[in-house]
Amino acid sequence: DIVMTQTPLSSPVTLGQPASFSCRSSQSLVHNNGDTYLSWLHQRPGQPPRLLIEKISNRFSGVPDRFSGSGAGTDFTLKISRVEAEDVGVYYCMQATLLPYTFGQGTKLEIK
Amino acid sequence: QVQLVESGGGVVQPGRSLRLSCAASGFTFSTYGMHWVRQAPGKGLEWVAVISYDGSNKYYTDSVKGRFTISRDNSKSTVYLQMNSLRAEDTAVYYCAKDYCQIWGQGTMVTVSS
Numbered sequence: 230d231i232v233m234t235q236t237p238l239s240s241p242v243t244l245g246q247p248a249s250f251s252c253r254s255s256q257s258l259v260h261n262n263g264d265t266y267l268s269w270l271h272q273r274p275g276q277p278p279r280l281l282i283e284k285i286s287n288r289f290s291g292v293p294d295r296f297s298g299s300g301a302g303t304d305f306t307l308k309i310s311r312v313e314a315e316d317v318g319v320y321y322c323m324q325a326t327l328l329p330y331t332f333g334q335g336t337k338l339e340i341k
Numbered sequence: 342q343v344q345l346v347e348s349g350g351g352v353v354q355p356g357r358s359l360r361l362s363c364a365a366s367g368f369t370f371s372t373y374g375m376h377w378v379r380q381a382p383g384k385g386l387e388w389v390a391v392i393s394y395d396g397s398n399k400y401y402t403d404s405v406k407g408r409f410t411i412s413r414d415n416s417k418s419t420v421y422l423q424m425n426s427l428r429a430e431d432t433a434v435y436y437c438a439k440d441y442c443q444i445w446g447q448g449t450m451v452t453v454s455s
Binding site (some may be wrong): 231233266268270278280283284289311319321323325328329331333334335 | 362378383386387388391401402403415436441442443444445446447448
């Protein structure tokens with residue numbers, strides 16, 4: 230199985246400041262079809278996860294443009310340009326290139 | 342709008358069975374693969390199983406192989422998870438998710454306890 234490793238595990242951020250999360254996979258996430266199925270999800274306390282970014286950098290419907298994704302191969306980054314209060318929660322990376330899908334352990338965003 | 346609604350969770354004794362359902366609406370259900378993902382209390386996300394759009398292909402995480410069965414009824418726009426021989430470590434919120442986990446339901450809680 231592909232192992233997804235996220236850093237940091239916790240990220241205290243001041244409102245209005247940027248935040249950045251890293252995700253590394255144990256092997257390349259480039260699919261045979263040339264796409265890279267790396268997604269970012271956000272989960273607020275008591276809520277289901279919500280897709281933010283798919284295929285490294287494609288924002289899902291309704292996701293604000295302060296969220297952006299980048300990376301290639303095995304190293305990926307999610308950035309929030311200016312953190313808002315509603316952004317608190319846990320951010321997960323997920324690979325959907327190979328079954329079984331696997332998730333990172335999550336990075337918790339907290340407001341300072 | 343696209344919606345997934347899970348049901349069927351509850352408290353069950355170890356070794357017993359439970360069937361979860363996920364009713365879909367707002368999209369052409371029969372053209373998408375569907376997943377089950379679970380989250381133990383206070384823990385991260387664990388992918389459980391997937392079924393192809395027509396039900397011909399299924400895949401499971403190792404820890405549930407031989408115990409859980411995923412199925413679907415496209416006439417009812419519903420995907421199921423039959424869980425047998427339940428263990429304490431199966432205790433979790435179970436979510437269904439559409440396609441590449443783009444859309445998630447609210448989840449249903451399964452507690453395995455004597």
